[in-house]
Amino acid sequence: MELNLKGRTALVTGASRGIGFGVAQLLAAEGCNLHLASRSAHDLEAARRTITEDHRVEVKTHALDLSRPANILRLVAASGPVDILINNAGAIPHAPITAFDDKTWRAGWDLKVFGFINLTREVYREMCASGRGVIINIAGTAGERPVAHYIAGSMGNAALMAMSRALGAESVGYGVRVVAVNPGGIETDRQIASWRARAKQQLGDENRWRELANRRPIKRLGTVDEVAAMIVFLCSDRSGYTSGTVITVDGGASAHS
Numbered sequence: 001m002e003l004n005l006k007g008r009t010a011l012v013t014g015a016s017r018g019i020g021f022g023v024a025q026l027l028a029a030e031g032c033n034l035h036l037a038s039r040s041a042h043d044l045e046a047a048r049r050t051i052t053e054d055h056r057v058e059v060k061t062h063a064l065d066l067s068r069p070a071n072i073l074r075l076v077a078a079s080g081p082v083d084i085l086i087n088n089a090g091a092i093p094h095a096p097i098t099a100f101d102d103k104t105w106r107a108g109w110d111l112k113v114f115g116f117i118n119l120t121r122e123v124y125r126e127m128c129a130s131g132r133g134v135i136i137n138i139a140g141t142a143g144e145r146p147v148a149h150y151i152a153g154s155m156g157n158a159a160l161m162a163m164s165r166a167l168g169a170e171s172v173g174y175g176v177r178v179v180a181v182n183p184g185g186i187e188t189d190r191q192i193a194s195w196r197a198r199a200k201q202q203l204g205d206e207n208r209w210r211e212l213a214n215r216r217p218i219k220r221l222g223t224v225d226e227v228a229a230m231i232v233f234l235c236s237d238r239s240g241y242t243s244g245t246v247i248t249v250d251g252g253a254s255a256h257s
Contacts, residue, residue: 003236006031010235011075011082013066013119014089016043018188019138019231022224023086026232028055035079037062038089066090067110069118076122081130084235085123087116087160088138091190092153105152113156117163120178124167128174134235135176137164139246141184141254157182161246168244177243179234184250185213187221195221218251 010027014020015036024034028051038044041063048059062078064071066089090112093104116137127133142150143157164180171178185191192209199209213221227249233239234247248254 001238003030003232003238005236008083009033009035010084010086011035011037011079011123012086012088013037016040016047018190019183019186019224019227020086020088021047022228023088023231025051026228027235028057028059030232031057032084033058035060035062035082037064037066037075039063039065066115066119067107072115072118072122075119081126082123083133085119085135086138086231087119087136089115092156094150094153094194096149097151100152108152109156113159116160124171124176127176131175133176135178136231136234137180138231139180139182141182141248141250144182144248144254164246165244172243179242180246181227181231181234182246182248182250183222183227184248184253185216185221186227187223191221216251216253217256222249222251
């Protein structure tokens with residue numbers, strides 16, 4: 001399916017690995033020029049090199065800690081106007097409320113929650129002025145089904161879902177679409193590490209983590225490519241009637257009783 005994204009410019013945060021990198025690769029395959037942001041200059045350069053070896057697009061990298069509001073402004077100024085924003089940076093630790101001190105909680109939210117909010121604010125302003133654009137907020141299924149052992153992440157993801165719904169209802173009046181995507185059970189390095197820890201605790205062997213994944217409705221974890229394909233489709237005009245909603249990509253796990 002032709003998505004007609006060639007020549008557009010996308011800013012992807014958390015772009016050096018995992019879902020962010022997968023989205024960047026697929027956007028490049030569709031002909032998008034890219035601005036990639038994450039904390040690690042080394043990882044960003046590796047991502048840029050991989051993408052440009054495979055696709056003839058322009059890729060610029062920005063090694064910034066987006067938990068700091070000043071760096072948000074630096075990133076927006078360096079990127080210039082963009083057609084697509086993929087908010088993906090950040091990972092909030094798993095822990096119950098009694099194990100979280102104020103500093104740890106705020107550090108997780110400064111990047112994953114306030115980082116999304118601050119970058120969206122600046123890019124949304126520019127998109128509204130130009131009369132077009134797409135913002136995709138990659139949250140997570142814990143926002144739909146909150147759990148006590150991941151309480152900070154559950155609350156943070158729920159906040160991002162609410163922002164996407166509220167802003168996406170207003171944004172269409174300015175030619176801008178805002179959507180949240182909730183990946184769940186995706187085979188990234190971070191999630192595999194979590195599944196290994198669970199397998200060691202429950203089965204006594206971290207290498208048996210796929211046995212736990214097989215208990216999911218679709219009998220496996222999802223791939224980065226499967227999530228990226230949904231996100232890139234949402235970025236395209238083929239999905240032009242989609243805004244102010246949350247798309248869940250988890251193989252039916254959230255709906256499973």
